[in-house]
Amino acid sequence: MNWRVPLADIDFGPQEEAAVLEVLRSRWLSMGEVTRQFEKEFAEFVGTKHALAVTNATAALHLACAAVGLGPGDEVIVPSLTFVASANAIRYTGATPVFADIESLGDLNISPSSIESLVTEKTKAILVVHYAGFACDMRTIAEIAQRHDLVVLEDSAHAIGSKLDGRCLGTHGRIGCYSFFSNKNMTTGEGGMLATDDDSLAERLRILRSHGMTSLSWDRHKGHAATYDVVDLGYNYRIDEMRSALGRVQLGRLPAWNKRRRELTTLYRELLSELVPEIQMPFAEIRGTSCYHILPVLLPDRLDRAGFMEAMKAQGIQTSIHYPPVHRFQIYEADWLARAHPLPLTEEASARQVTLPLYGSMSGEQVEWVVRAAEQALREIS
Numbered sequence: 429m430n431w432r433v434p435l436a437d438i439d440f441g442p443q444e445e446a447a448v449l450e451v452l453r454s455r456w457l458s459m460g461e462v463t464r465q466f467e468k469e470f471a472e473f474v475g476t477k478h479a480l481a482v483t484n485a486t487a488a489l490h491l492a493c494a495a496v497g498l499g500p501g502d503e504v505i506v507p508s509l510t511f512v513a514s515a516n517a518i519r520y521t522g523a524t525p526v527f528a529d530i531e532s533l534g535d536l537n538i539s540p541s542s543i544e545s546l547v548t549e550k551t552k553a554i555l556v557v558h559y560a561g562f563a564c565d566m567r568t569i570a571e572i573a574q575r576h577d578l579v580v581l582e583d584s585a586h587a588i589g590s591k592l593d594g595r596c597l598g599t600h601g602r603i604g605c606y607s608f609f610s611n612k613n614m615t616t617g618e619g620g621m622l623a624t625d626d627d628s629l630a631e632r633l634r635i636l637r638s639h640g641m642t643s644l645s646w647d648r649h650k651g652h653a654a655t656y657d658v659v660d661l662g663y664n665y666r667i668d669e670m671r672s673a674l675g676r677v678q679l680g681r682l683p684a685w686n687k688r689r690r691e692l693t694t695l696y697r698e699l700l701s702e703l704v705p706e707i708q709m710p711f712a713e714i715r716g717t718s719c720y721h722i723l724p725v726l727l728p729d730r731l732d733r734a735g736f737m738e739a740m741k742a743q744g745i746q747t748s749i750h751y752p753p754v755h756r757f758q759i760y761e762a763d764w765l766a767r768a769h770p771l772p773l774t775e776e777a778s779a780r781q782v783t784l785p786l787y788g789s790m791s792g793e794q795v796e797w798v799v800r801a802a803e804q805a806l807r808e809i810s
């Protein structure tokens with residue numbers, strides 16, 4: 429489909445092309461020196477001691493859950509208004525995701541009071557998700573975690589460059605997990621990163637990332653190691669040098685894109701409130717700063733959402749839904765029903781939510797087209 433305005437777009441230029449070409453010409457493609465540089469620069473960017481690049485954020489989340497020792501019998505509190513990978517990663521370890529509600533229709537992040545109500549003697553961790561790049565209430569969540577001796581993990585897939593209390597999101601809990609999937613604020617196609625200040629966790633993550641082995645092919649190639657032992661049941665979640673090369677360039681360009689996303693979001697807010705006030709934009713007030721990953725809106729209650737999205741499509745505007753609630757997916761619903769813990773705000777938000785286009789290279793004129801298309805779409809289906 430040839431969209432007039434796509435939902436998201438990548439911005440690759442000569443710098444990205446040159447960086448990948450340089451790797452190809454170097455004849456070392458699997459994880460090596462370029463990845464080490466990327467990790468060093470990412471750690472500096474988010475302000476942690478360690479950063480480890482991986483194949484994608486789902487792998488990062490899995491490794492984070494495994495490294496903190498989650499396993500069968502453990503419960504992990506997680507929002508349902510997220511991408512399914514946040515919950516699946518918990519399940520990979522044998523632990524059980526327990527779904528918490530969101531704060532409100534104005535703040536679609538996990539609610540601390542819902543978290544508190546779900547803590548049992550089996551709860552071991554809270555996996556927060558900074559929805560759309562907006563910070564969860566980390567102070568209150570940290571306080572709950574401390575009181576109940578719980579680990580806090582951060583799914584920061586949306587939040588590269590967002591900050592709270594002067595620190596990047598993804599560095600408030602034990603481990604932060606970032607995504608470089610194609611629709612993210614910076615991309616390597618597929619890719620992800622783990623960030624932590626904890627030396628022993630970093631070592632565990634490093635070993636789990638590559639088959640539980642004590643040395644890498646790169647170390648052996650460089651003559652730094654001749655052999656290896658296998659000390660844990662690990663995975664192959666390594667990134668490659670082409671992606672790391674892309675990541676280094678994209679990381680350098682990220683602050684300018686995040687700034688642009690903020691300007692575009694402000695413009696959306698102005699135009700929507702002026703031209704289509706029936707459409708609500710959550711996160712009018714936010715904690716800290718955001719990288720404005722996506723542009724979520726809430727349609728009027730009981731409006732035909734599919735009809736709205738069709739009418740937008742007919743005008744060349746791509747929209748999406750973030751997200752169908754995870755607790756309603758077949759593989760999660762029975763367990764959620766058995767717990768009898770309703771999630772009314774999540775259900776309402778996810779029934780009314782639509783995501784409008786937002787990306788760093790978008791123009792103000794395109795924002796206006798989208799808002800005018802939304803005005804027209806509402807007229808058509810009302």
Ligand SMILES: Cc1ncc(COP(=O)(O)O)c(C=O)c1O
Pocket residue numbers: 484485486487510511513514557583585586606607608609619620
């Ligand atoms: C909130 C959230 N968590 C996890 C992921 C998984 O990221 P990846 O595609 O890099 O595995 C995504 C991806 O879109 C996401 O949005």
